[in-house]
Ligand SMILES: CC/C=C\C/C=C\C/C=C\C/C=C\C/C=C\C/C=C/C(=O)SCCNC(=O)CCNC(=O)[C@H](O)C(C)(C)COP(=O)(O)OP(=O)(O)OC[C@H]1O[C@@H](n2cnc3c(N)ncnc32)[C@H](O)[C@@H]1OP(=O)(O)O
């Protein structure tokens with residue numbers, strides 16, 4: 241009788257325990273740093289316990305893995321409502337609620353209600369409107385979404401075709417979808433969940449267009465959720481990932497809404513049809529900026545989850561031979577495996593510091609904006625556009641590399657990596673497609689560079705553009721200098737300066753050769769994106785270096801973070817060596833030293849790799865991975881996961897009786 245069972249051992253896999261025993265630093269100390277202090281860690285643990293003591297959260301994983309689209313959506317609606325109820329029951333603060341959403345880690349069906357609908361009401365509604373709708377929304381008496389993108393336009397907001405025509409007779413707006421391409425297409429939670437939508441539409445008064453404005457439109461009856469007259473709404477279909485969310489379409493046919501349903505914080509239409517604006521024309525774009533900032537934090541969560549799975553699995557998976565005399569090594573011993581996974585580990589910490597710094601800047605600027613001071617808006621728009629693009633691009637790419645590093649098992653849903661990649665992939669597209677957002681940053685950088693050239697003193701993230709490049713000498717003079725974080729940061733800064741300078745001069749030259757500006761810009765778009773990427777890379781490295789420098793922590797924690805920071809910077813230079821050489825930020829000698837350092841740091845990080853991912857302190861249910869579980873019993877958990885597979889329910893699958901049996905009988909009877 242075989243002794244193979246699918247029961248999970250109670251003890252930690254000794255291979256993983258061995259890793260934990262040799263950590264050079266205190267994991268709990270680092271966890272507290274990551275979560276912002278001991279109290280916050282404790283609170284998160286309490287919330288985790290409360291949530292995951294409910295067996296529903298475990299069952300949800302099975303529906304997610306094996307259920308139909310509709311079952312998955314239904315379970316996710318249930319999960320959303322459970323969390324909403326818990327919030328009310330326990331009177332969670334906004335911060336506690338955000339923590340719960342982080343713990344849940346995956347998309348809730350009603351996600352748009354809290355990620356965009358509520359923040360949009362907070363940013364775009366007047367105080368009176370807030371006291372009505374924000375209150376209803378926060379009490380879940382209405383469920384809403386943010387309906388901006390149309391079938392024909394997502395990026396180019398001036399191209400949106402949905403109209404809101406003011407009728408002064410009735411003091412109403414008449415909402416219309418005039419063409420096929422004007423239908424709203426993509427908004428999350430729109431298809432089946434929401435009973436209201438914040439519809440972004442072109443305002444028309446007496447035949448004149450006044451740009452894009454937000455209008456609150458009721459879509460479904462509050463009694464039976466039936467679709468209201470003039471509204472056509474539905475789900476847009478299955479996606480690569482995020483299938484718990486009902487991204488939807490919406491067609492409006494002469495739907496009348498009261499005048500007061502236009503959110504009027506930034507612009508007003510008076511009862512007699514007069515249009516007045518307050519603040520800059522882009523004030524209505526405020527919600528997008530918030531989410532761009534949040535995407536940087538999501539990118540941190542995505543890559544740190546991937547690194548946790550990849551590193552824990554690599555510490556328990558043994559394969560092939562290193563020393564012919566020894567047993568098969570953990571795959572984590574292979575330098576190539578470290579080379580695949582450790583960039584994701586270092587990136588996790590880089591993005592932690594960068595997203596923290598960006599969030600702080602956002603909060604400061606938002607407070608100013610609330611007071612009517614918009615001066616930091618352009619800088620913040622460009623910083624958030626660049627970092628949103630950079631962090632999403634790099635994290636999604638890195639998690640896919642980690643998935644590949646887990647061999648065959650990485651391809652299973654039970655590994656959790658494929659789902660993570662597919663769920664995270666839209667970060668590249670949502671809230672502004674990455675190339676388009678990089679170009680927003682590039683446009684800003686070019687203007688600032690031109691300012692610097694004409695003698696302006698720059699401040700903020702682009703202040704370095706007023707440097708005198710003639711004074712630059714590569715600060716790495718010897719192999720040991722390569723470990724100097726400030727020197728590495730200077731190299732990034734100079735690479736960025738030169739990349740910006742080159743494209744700025746090229747655009748200027750093209751324009752001086754009588755090329756129309758739009759032609760000159762389009763001719764240089766690839767280099768403009770390169771410049772925006774170089775600038776974003778510099779900002780991330782700078783935030784990492786400054787974040788580690790400012791840390792108050794024990795010497796071992798600082799040491800391990802400095803090693804990671806050094807690796808992150810060295811790895812980037814090695815990976816993009818062509819750019820660094822071309823800009824003469826480094827010479828061939830320096831590049832050789834930095835590449836040596838990059839590889840030798842793999843060995844230095846190796847002993848702490850498991851501890852560094854343990855510090856993220858992800859709950860097993862949050863990670864949802866047989867390979868990345870805290871106990872390291874990956875094989876047992878993989879085998880256990882097959883128990884829930886509906887394919888294994890019957891010994892003989894019904895398709896046998898339906899197709900295979902008659903086919904076999906026919907084959908057996910056949911004379912051929
Ligand atoms: C571990 C976890 C596991 C799993 C889960 C993981 C991840 C989850 C994955 C994905 C989910 C992520 C998020 C979900 C949340 C939300 C869902 C998505 C929602 C949406 O997508 S909503 C729709 C978003 N749409 C956009 O972002 C549109 C993008 N387009 C634009 O913003 C503009 O059109 C664009 C391109 C900026 C151009 O604007 P416009 O046409 O008006 O240009 P102009 O040329 O007239 O003006 C440019 C001028 O304006 C300045 N400017 C532009 N935007 C802003 C702004 N926001 N603030 C301030 N200023 C702005 C710009 O700088 C120019 O200024 P200048 O003239 O140069 O001075």
Ligand SMILES: Cc1cc2nc3c(=O)[nH]c(=O)nc-3n(C[C@H](O)[C@H](O)[C@H](O)COP(=O)(O)OP(=O)(O)OC[C@H]3O[C@@H](n4cnc5c(N)ncnc54)[C@H](O)[C@@H]3O)c2cc1C
Pocket residue numbers: 352386387388389392393394395396425426427428482487666669670671672673674675676679
């Ligand atoms: C999962 C998911 C959820 C979403 N949720 C919502 C939501 O809740 N609410 C909502 O309103 N929208 C939502 N969206 C829509 C999303 O915001 C848009 O898809 C996004 O803004 C990109 O716009 P687009 O699809 O029009 O891309 P396009 O602009 O068509 O991009 C296609 C290509 O054209 C290029 N391109 C376009 N313009 C330029 C340019 N000016 N310069 C250079 N290249 C250019 C892009 O770089 C890209 O390569 C969601 C999308 C997804 C995938």
